[in-house]
Amino acid sequence: xDAKGRVHKYGNNVDTDVIIPARHLNTQDHKExxxxxxxxxxxxxxxxxxxxxxxxxxxxxxxxxxxxxxxxAIKASGISCVIATTFARIFYRNSINIGLPILECAEASEKIxxxxxxxxxxxxxxxxNVTKNETYQALPFPExxxxxxxxxxxxxxxxx
Amino acid sequence: MGMTMTQKILAAHAGLDHVEAGQLIRANLDxxxxxxxxxxxxxNEFEKAEFDQVFDKSKVSLVMDHFxxxxxxxxxxxxxxxxxxARRFDLDNFYDVGNMGIEHALLPExxxxxxxxxxxxxxxxxxxxxxxxxxxTGVGSTDxxxxxxxxxxxxxxxxxxxxxxxxxxxxxxxxxxxxxxxIGMIGVDGALYKSMEFTGEGVKSLSMxxxxxITNMAIEAGAKNGIFPVDEITEAYMEGRVNRKWTKYExxxxxxxxxxxxxxxxxxxxxxxxxxxxxxxxxxxEAGDVPIQQVVIGSCTNGRLSDMKIAAEILKGQHIHPxxxxxxxxxxxxxxxxxxxxxxxxxxxxxxCVVSTPTCGPCLGGHMGILAAGERCVATTNxxxxxRMGHVDSEVYLASPAVAAASAIAGKIxxxxxxx
Numbered sequence: 001x002d003a004k005g006r007v008h009k010y011g012n013n014v015d016t017d018v019i020i021p022a023r024h025l026n027t028q029d030h031k032e033x034x035x036x037x038x039x040x041x042x043x044x045x046x047x048x049x050x051x052x053x054x055x056x057x058x059x060x061x062x063x064x065x066x067x068x069x070x071x072x073a074i075k076a077s078g079i080s081c082v083i084a085t086t087f088a089r090i091f092y093r094n095s096i097n098i099g100l101p102i103l104e105c106a107e108a109s110e111k112i113x114x115x116x117x118x119x120x121x122x123x124x125x126x127x128x129n130v131t132k133n134e135t136y137q138a139l140p141f142p143e144x145x146x147x148x149x150x151x152x153x154x155x156x157x158x159x160x
Numbered sequence: 161m162g163m164t165m166t167q168k169i170l171a172a173h174a175g176l177d178h179v180e181a182g183q184l185i186r187a188n189l190d191x192x193x194x195x196x197x198x199x200x201x202x203x204n205e206f207e208k209a210e211f212d213q214v215f216d217k218s219k220v221s222l223v224m225d226h227f228x229x230x231x232x233x234x235x236x237x238x239x240x241x242x243x244x245x246a247r248r249f250d251l252d253n254f255y256d257v258g259n260m261g262i263e264h265a266l267l268p269e270x271x272x273x274x275x276x277x278x279x280x281x282x283x284x285x286x287x288x289x290x291x292x293x294x295x296x297t298g299v300g301s302t303d304x305x306x307x308x309x310x311x312x313x314x315x316x317x318x319x320x321x322x323x324x325x326x327x328x329x330x331x332x333x334x335x336x337x338x339x340x341x342x343i344g345m346i347g348v349d350g351a352l353y354k355s356m357e358f359t360g361e362g363v364k365s366l367s368m369x370x371x372x373x374i375t376n377m378a379i380e381a382g383a384k385n386g387i388f389p390v391d392e393i394t395e396a397y398m399e400g401r402v403n404r405k406w407t408k409y410e411x412x413x414x415x416x417x418x419x420x421x422x423x424x425x426x427x428x429x430x431x432x433x434x435x436x437x438x439x440x441x442x443x444x445x446e447a448g449d450v451p452i453q454q455v456v457i458g459s460c461t462n463g464r465l466s467d468m469k470i471a472a473e474i475l476k477g478q479h480i481h482p483x484x485x486x487x488x489x490x491x492x493x494x495x496x497x498x499x500x501x502x503x504x505x506x507x508x509x510x511x512x513c514v515v516s517t518p519t520c521g522p523c524l525g526g527h528m529g530i531l532a533a534g535e536r537c538v539a540t541t542n543x544x545x546x547x548r549m550g551h552v553d554s555e556v557y558l559a560s561p562a563v564a565a566a567s568a569i570a571g572k573i574x575x576x577x578x579x580x
Contacts, residue, residue, distance in 0.1 A: 013348055013437060017545040022524040025197045026227060026234035028204060040547040060349035060382060064543060066284040068201050068300035089353050089384055090284055094300035144184055154302050155209040
């Protein structure tokens with residue numbers, strides 16, 4: 001379970017209304033949601049993003065509405081991991097539950113810049129910035145969450 | 161070490177004598193809730209996992225309030241999916257157009273949530289029910305699907321911030337000003353992952369509507385939940401509504417808090433959150449000259465009867481500014497009927513406002529009051545993020561019903577008479 005890709009960088013308090021505006025919540029289609037991902041703060045994101053890319057942001061990422069459509073849109077757009085200084089708690093739960101890896105790491109959030117190539121080892125929590133030749137240590141997932149993610153999300157973990 | 165009020169409720173629902181901050185638990189739930197936006201995603205997950213029953217048909221609520229009355233074909237289909245699910249499992253608490261209201265006004269009004277409960281809802285403002293002394297928090301659709309199937313959810317036990325309230329509110333200052341002031345003080349992530357526990361002798365001066373408004377916006381400070389102690393006001397509110405046993409929990413005297421803040425209610429002023437974050441607060445005295453084009457009075461934050469009363473008293477016999485459109489949304493059918501009976505609807509309509517059936521509509525930029533580029537709205541809602549009520553270049557200013565009504569008349573952000 002690793003990630004490798006180029007970085008899309010955002011600031012503090014990225015809210016779920018800008019990740020996926022409410023006017024698009026009349027659908028549950030993952031591809032359609034992805035086609036509007038980030039459009040209110042970064043119109044070009046959907047054109048730039050490539051499968052495996054990584055999103056990096058500052059404090060309180062995913063604040064606001066509980067809409068699971070937000071991590072769904074990010075995941076379906078091809079993003080393989082979101083790194084932030086902190087996450088809003090509902091967004092954090094939702095991401096784990098749908099199997100979108102997210103990591104809290106203040107140093108990575110500060111030092112990584114847009115366009116950097118980054119690799120992530122989820123087992124150790126080590127984030128490597130290939131472009132800048134730096135590494136940053138995020139807290140790896142607790143066992144409880146590793147278990148949910150290994151089983152492919154919360155619903156699958158309940159069945160097993 | 162003692163436990164906070166929140167920790168005690170969670171411990172009891174996990175069958176434990178004692179819990180500590182950071183501990184992971186699995187708690188039994190008294191109510192799980194979803195709406196017409198989050199419900200369909202939860203139902204998809206529920207069905208994909210091939211569950212064939214809900215844990216308790218009296219403890220699952222589905223409320224069709226966000227894009228209703230259906231704003232377009234896709235919204236109609238989302239409601240139909242919820243309706244079909246509710247019928248399949250014979251849910252006791254399915255609220256459709258005709259008997260629905262805005263969920264966080266409706267559930268307390270119907271007595272479906274009570275002191276001591278543990279509640280999850282696939283809506284971030286589920287934290288509202290802490291006003292009744294319940295543990296109540298927002299989750300996403302997958303957590304909700306799991307909750308509907310198993311009646312349980314996992315939680316990390318939160319630490320807490322204590323808000324010691326003193327004094328009582330001055331004229332024209334209400335619960336909205338209290339919570340906006342607090343969010344301005346601690347920031348939109350000031351309570352991240354934590355409980356906000358409100359306490360102190362000032363609590364007794366706050367009506368249930370004030371308390372519901374305050375806990376409603378705990379999420380805007382990043383909190384897991386907000387909670388008030390259970391007192392005579394809580395008991396009077398539940399009397400005749402809650403037809404089951406409820407439990408009063410109290411924080412231990414030696415409970416530990418990360419921080420304690422003292423808030424002197426008598427020193428508060430009408431407060432406005434400027435774009436684009438709820439923490440960008442100014443008192444009405446600092447607001448300056450801000451012309452507006454729209455006012456919205458309603459939502460799960462401020463669509464209750466006392467909010468309607470405050471607005472009606474200010475608007476009665478007045479007329480709103482010619483450049484302003486004012487949209488008033490009583491949060492439930494019961495509140496709507498009371499507004500008719502008490503003459504508030506006459507006051508609103510004679511003042512040039514429109515009055516809508518219950519809906520979340522404009523609060524999240526869904527329908528019923530979308531803003532064009534460059535337009536500004538004073539709203540009693542809860543979020544003023546970029547694009548929240550429409551165009552990315554529109555602006556939302558969060559305020560109390562008193563400020564919103566006074567601003568509608570003035571055509572710019574204004575305090576109510578006596579408040580300024």
